[in-house]
Amino acid sequence: MDFEQADALNQAIRLLSLRHRARAAALLAPLGLHPGQEALLLELARTGPMIQAQLSEALGCEPPSVTLMTRKLEATGHIRRTPAPSDKRASIVELTDSGKALADQVKQLWCALAEETVTGLPAGTVEVLPGILNTLTGNVDTRRPRHPHGRRHGLVAES
Amino acid sequence: MDFEQADALNQAIRLLSLRHRARAAALLAPLGLHPGQEALLLELARTGPMIQAQLSEALGCEPPSVTLMTRKLEATGHIRRTPAPSDKRASIVELTDSGKALADQVKQLWCALAEETVTGLPAGTVEVLPGILNTLTGNVDTRRPRHPHGRRHGLVAES
DNA sequence: ACAAATTAGTTATGCGCATAACATTATTCG
C-alpha cells in the first residue's frame, strides 16, 4: 500500500475519533457527563453490577483509568462501589438510581448520535458498518489474543 | 434506529479509536513519539512551513492543543518555531532536519499500520473505506461548515 | 503448608485533547 492510501486511512480514523468524541461530548455535557463515562454507565446498565477488572475488560481501557473514572462517577452519585464479600481485593460497581436514570437518557442520545453519524451513507452500508469497524479494531487489538485467520466470530463463551 | 444498533455503532467507533491509537502508540514509541504528534509532523512534511492556526485547522484540534504539542516537539528538536515577519502575532512552524528524517520513518510505520488495519476486509472495501469514514466524520463535525443540505437532521439543537 | 506467582486495585506521572479567560496584534468600518 502506498503512503497516500495509508495516510488517507489512518487520518480518517484519527479524525473520526476526534469528531465523534467531540460530538458525543457536546451531547453529554448537558447531562454532566464527559465522553468515556457514558460507556461505563451503559456497560453497567447492560450487564449489571460488576468488578472493576471486568469493567476494564469490557471498556477496553486499563485498570488505572477505571479507578479514576469510577471515583468520579461515584463522587457525582451515579455509581456505588462496595467491597466484594468473596474477594477482599475487589470492589463491586453498580448503578445508583440516579445512575440508572442517567443511563436511560444516555441511551436516547446514543440513538440520536448513531443516526446522525450514518446519515447519507450508501444503501446497505449501515448494516455492515459495525462489522467492518470491529474487523479493523480486531486487526490492531493488542490486548486480546490474535485469531490469525479464524473465521469464527465466536459467539461462544471462552472458557 | 433502535438502541442495540446505535450502541453497536457508537461502541465500535469508540473501540476503534482506542485500539488504533494504542497500536499507533506502540509503533511510534520506538521513535520517541506519542500518538497525535505524528499527525503534526506529517502535516508539516506534506504542506511545508505553516502558521499554528493553519495547523489547528489541518489537524482538527484546538489552538491550545497546538501550542502544547508544538512546544514539546520543539523541545525534542523536531520542529522549529520562528516569529512570522508579516504578522507579529503568528509563529511559523517547520520541520528541522531531524524532524524531516523522523517524518520519513513515520511514513513507513503509517503504511504498515494501514495494511495491518485493513487485513481481512471483504474485497473492494478497502478502496471505499476512507470515503465512508470521512462521511461519518463530516456528519458529526461541528467545527466545519454544516451539511450542504439545509435540512438539519440533528435532534439536539445548539441554538 | 508455605513460598511463589497471579490478580485486584491504587498512586504517581505524563500526553493529547478540550474549554475559558486573557494579552497582543490586525483588520474593519463609522
Next chain:
DNA sequence: CGAATAATGTTATGCGCATAACTAATTTGT
C-alpha cells in the same frame, strides 16, 4: 483617524487514557 471587532497565540485547568511502580489479597505448585 480611531474605536470596535476579529484573529493569533498563551496560560490555567480538567478529563480520559496510558505506563510504571506499588500494596494487598488470592491462587498455585511442590
